[in-house]
Amino acid sequence: MTDAQDTAADSALRTTGGVPPDDAGSSVTEAPTPLLEPREGIPPVITDENALAEVIAAFAAGSGPVAVDAERASGYRYGQRAYLVQLRREGAGTALIDPVACPDLSGLGEALSGVEWVLHAATQDLPCLREIGMVPTSLFDTELAGRLAGFPRVGLGAMVEGVLGFVLEKGHSAVDWSTRPLPEPWLRYAALDVELLVDLRDALEKELDRQGKLDWARQEFDAIASAPPAEPRKDPWRRTSGMHKVRRRRQLAVVRELWQTRDRIAQRRDVSPGKVLSDAAIVEAALSLPSNVHALTALNGFGHRVGRRQLEQWQAAVDRAKALPESGLPQPGQPVAGPPPPRAWADKDPAAAARLSAARAGVSALAEQLNMPQENLVSPDTVRRVCWEPPKVVDARSVELALAGYGARAWQVEQVTPVLVAALSAKGA
Numbered sequence: 539m540t541d542a543q544d545t546a547a548d549s550a551l552r553t554t555g556g557v558p559p560d561d562a563g564s565s566v567t568e569a570p571t572p573l574l575e576p577r578e579g580i581p582p583v584i585t586d587e588n589a590l591a592e593v594i595a596a597f598a599a600g601s602g603p604v605a606v607d608a609e610r611a612s613g614y615r616y617g618q619r620a621y622l623v624q625l626r627r628e629g630a631g632t633a634l635i636d637p638v639a640c641p642d643l644s645g646l647g648e649a650l651s652g653v654e655w656v657l658h659a660a661t662q663d664l665p666c667l668r669e670i671g672m673v674p675t676s677l678f679d680t681e682l683a684g685r686l687a688g689f690p691r692v693g694l695g696a697m698v699e700g701v702l703g704f705v706l707e708k709g710h711s712a713v714d715w716s717t718r719p720l721p722e723p724w725l726r727y728a729a730l731d732v733e734l735l736v737d738l739r740d741a742l743e744k745e746l747d748r749q750g751k752l753d754w755a756r757q758e759f760d761a762i763a764s765a766p767p768a769e770p771r772k773d774p775w776r777r778t779s780g781m782h783k784v785r786r787r788r789q790l791a792v793v794r795e796l797w798q799t800r801d802r803i804a805q806r807r808d809v810s811p812g813k814v815l816s817d818a819a820i821v822e823a824a825l826s827l828p829s830n831v832h833a834l835t836a837l838n839g840f841g842h843r844v845g846r847r848q849l850e851q852w853q854a855a856v857d858r859a860k861a862l863p864e865s866g867l868p869q870p871g872q873p874v875a876g877p878p879p880p881r882a883w884a885d886k887d888p889a890a891a892a893r894l895s896a897a898r899a900g901v902s903a904l905a906e907q908l909n910m911p912q913e914n915l916v917s918p919d920t921v922r923r924v925c926w927e928p929p930k931v932v933d934a935r936s937v938e939l940a941l942a943g944y945g946a947r948a949w950q951v952e953q954v955t956p957v958l959v960a961a962l963s964a965k966g967a
Contacts, residue, residue, distance in 0.1 A: 573704040576729040585639035598649040600630035605735035608663045609715040620666040621715035626732040644671025656739045658694045683742040688909030754949040780821040787867040791859035792824040799855040877926035893925040896961035916954045920944040932962045
């Protein structure tokens with residue numbers, strides 16, 4: 539049994555609220571304290587180059603890790619750009635920066651190069667930070683740390699409350715951050731989001747070290763920091779909600795035309811695509827194939843609130859799809875790289891289905907033993923791929939190479955290899 543397995547088996551490891559025990563095995567039980575104001579008050583929002591230069595100098599001269607957060611306007615604006623960036627560092631205090639007024643923060647990013655950035659759910663914020671020139675060279679993800687440490691709730695509010703004993707305000711996470719000027723309560727909320735992030739990082743580092751998982755976490759953080767930007771999704775229109783109802787190729791073409799038309803309008807108007815036309819309306823039109831504007835108006839999502847000009851542009855998209863030759867119609871489904879859906883394995887390859895069943899059971903048991911989610915122990919897709927096309931000779935070395943080839947980190951390879959070797963070698967597999 540590894541140190542992490544031994545520690546995770548300790549019954550005093552976790553309370554219901556997810557509070558890590560102290561060295562004596564007891565947990566904090568005091569009522570949490572509401573965090574109402576930032577320590578130095580709400581800082582002014584940085585909106586010009588001179589003020590930005592002062593912030594860059596202050597944060598470059600600061601010490602220790604830097605807490606970083608970003609607010610987007612998901613559901614209100616097109617895309618995932620940042621509308622507010624919050625930072626806090628020892629010796630520099632807290633800064634709130636308007637990336638609309640200061641769209642190039644590469645100078646700040648360079649000033650913080652080599653400094654550890656502390657983010658919560660880093661993969662959500664890194665794309666929008668990268669767009670404005672802020673790319674960390676090293677990071678600590680407090681959400682991922684919480685997952686690896688076995689916390690049952692890993693939202694920022696739950697973690698701050700469970701680990702540090704403070705309650706953060708929760709009321710402004712889904713507001714329209716493109717609003718200008720930003721209301722003071724929103725700015726207070728934004729400043730408080732980074733107020734205790736470094737404190738949370740320090741506490742989680744100690745807990746991970748106590749469990750023997752700190753090196754594992756560092757490997758995960760390094761993988762996030764070094765990951766290249768995600769490739770654009772192929773055929774994003776296929777992710778329209780309700781697509782499972784659309785089966786005929788002509789109907790698929792209507793979804794594609796309406797989705798692409800909606801996307802162009804949303805981008806031009808800088809609004810969320812869902813505010814232009816709902817996914818449900820797109821699917822409804824695809825299933826009905828309306829012959830004219832009058833028929834389109836009768837469908838859900840195209841009622842009296844939609845203007846005549848808008849209805850005509852949606853009908854024109856439907857008509858374009860209906861006029862396509864057979865050769866121009868999209869194929870049902872998407873070409874899938876890798877193994878088929880697991881539900882089809884029993885018919886296609888019963889031995890592979892048996893391997894997958896054994897592997898899943900083994901991974902589940904190990905994840906429970908290590909007190910972490912299965913998907914953080916090893917990617918489910920990696921398990922499927924190894925089970926669908928196992929090494930010709932199944933042994934520890936071949937399975938290690940297969941896992942590493944699919945991007946598993948060294949700690950994951952070490953932990954999961956024995957489980958997969960057993961599953962791939964089991965009788966009937």
